[in-house]
Amino acid sequence: MPESHVPKEAIGHGDGGTAALAIGEAESLERAPAARPLPPGGEPTGKPRSLWSDAWHDLRRNPVFVVSALVIVFLVVIALWPQLIATGNPYRADLAKAQQSAGPGHPFGYDTQGRDVYTRVVYGARASMTVGTCATAGVALLGGLLGGLAGFFGGWWDTLLSRLADIFFGIPVLLGGLVFLSVVTSTTVWPVIGFIVLLGWPQIARIARGSVVTAKQNDYVQAARALGAGNGRLLLRHIAPNAVAPVIVVATIALGTYIALEATLSYLGAGLKPPTVSWGIDISAASTHIRNAPHMLLWPAGALSITVLAFIMLGDAVRDALDPKLR
Numbered sequence: 001m002p003e004s005h006v007p008k009e010a011i012g013h014g015d016g017g018t019a020a021l022a023i024g025e026a027e028s029l030e031r032a033p034a035a036r037p038l039p040p041g042g043e044p045t046g047k048p049r050s051l052w053s054d055a056w057h058d059l060r061r062n063p064v065f066v067v068s069a070l071v072i073v074f075l076v077v078i079a080l081w082p083q084l085i086a087t088g089n090p091y092r093a094d095l096a097k098a099q100q101s102a103g104p105g106h107p108f109g110y111d112t113q114g115r116d117v118y119t120r121v122v123y124g125a126r127a128s129m130t131v132g133t134c135a136t137a138g139v140a141l142l143g144g145l146l147g148g149l150a151g152f153f154g155g156w157w158d159t160l161l162s163r164l165a166d167i168f169f170g171i172p173v174l175l176g177g178l179v180f181l182s183v184v185t186s187t188t189v190w191p192v193i194g195f196i197v198l199l200g201w202p203q204i205a206r207i208a209r210g211s212v213v214t215a216k217q218n219d220y221v222q223a224a225r226a227l228g229a230g231n232g233r234l235l236l237r238h239i240a241p242n243a244v245a246p247v248i249v250v251a252t253i254a255l256g257t258y259i260a261l262e263a264t265l266s267y268l269g270a271g272l273k274p275p276t277v278s279w280g281i282d283i284s285a286a287s288t289h290i291r292n293a294p295h296m297l298l299w300p301a302g303a304l305s306i307t308v309l310a311f312i313m314l315g316d317a318v319r320d321a322l323d324p325k326l327r
Contacts, residue, residue, distance in 0.1 A: 055321035065317035071310040078122055079129040086122035090115065090277045099293040109295045112285065117296060121303050124279040127272055128307060131189050131196070132259040138197035139258075140251040143204025148243065150205070151212030152235060158209070165202035173199055173261065174268070181270040192271050196258050207250050211243035218242075249319040256311030263304050279304045 059065045078085060094114035101109045108117035150161040177195055184191040215221065221238050229238070265271030266280025267287075274281060279300040286296035 055318075058321040059317060062317050062321070064313050065321075068310045068313040068317065071306065072314060075125055075129060075307055075310070079126040082122045082126065086119045088116045088119040090120045090123040091275065092116070099289065099296070101293075101295055108299045109293070111282065111296050112289060112293070117282075117299050120277055120282055121279070121299050123277045124282060124300060124303070125307070127189055127276055127278045128259045128262060128304070131192055131262040131272075132255045132311070134189075135193045135196035135200065135258045135262075136251050136255040138193065139200040139204050139254065140247060142197060143201035144208045144244070144247050146201065147205030147208030148212045148235065148240070151209035152216060152231070152239065161205060161209070165205055168199055168202045171199060174264065177261075177265045178268065178270045181265060187273045187276055189272060189276070192262055192265065196261065200254065200258070203254070204247060204250060207246050208243065211246050212239055215239045215243040245322040249315060249322055252318050253312055253315030256308040256315070259311070260304070260308045 092115060094110075097110045097114040098112055099110060100106075100114075103109070106116050106118060108121060111117055111120070146161055150158040176199055180195050180198075181191055216234075216239055221234060224234060224238050262271055263278070263280035263283065266273075266278050267284040269284065271280055272278040282300040283297060283304070286293070286300070290297050
């Protein structure tokens, strides 16, 4: 009798039945699924949906996800091609129009240097979206890799990562940003992205470690190891697909937080620096003129708030769809 065959008598009877079921599940993951026979009508039989299929099915019917996703898509489009909705130059200044309110062709008015606020708000999306997406990708990759390895191998590697994460958790984010970025003279977004990745990976690492520790205790992982699967195959084929969902949820919510952090650091003068067009820079410049020219502050602050809120709502919707406890 082939080893992969599980007798019906073994199912549900004692430890032998559990082990046989686990081995059968592991072997089914190791080999490609065979083609299913068609019923007499010629239509394929229904296939059970995976966690990701169920999540996508729920997300498409969640109005919070739909609205936030549409807002984010719009922000991505104007970040890549701002000239689609703003034909002006964000650096062009006309001091004769300084602090003027909205007028024909300039719905958001002008700032203290006579620059069009509408154009600067549109072009400011590029810096914020670049910082948010790149920082989130870096944090997820670094934290997920270190946390996953620590949770899988354990031992001294796990202890070292835990103590290192505790050190980074003890660094205040704003104070660390002021110290770290105050010595940087670059006007690009990369120092800000590097700082966020440097202080943001411990949170994702802890989430990834806990997910991997939970996933590797499943019976099908133990059975796959007993069948001779190596560490690389266990991590990539059996553990990672079942441990990545919490990382995606936390990273999605954190993306909006990183955008707000970039704006805060730019407001304090330690983040992005001119001539970069950023919502944080414009908010900082407009804060001293809020009484006589409130439009200079309200529009970039409103754009920042909508962006952060959209990503947080998206993360909440993804969390609700991927968390089996909330089903």
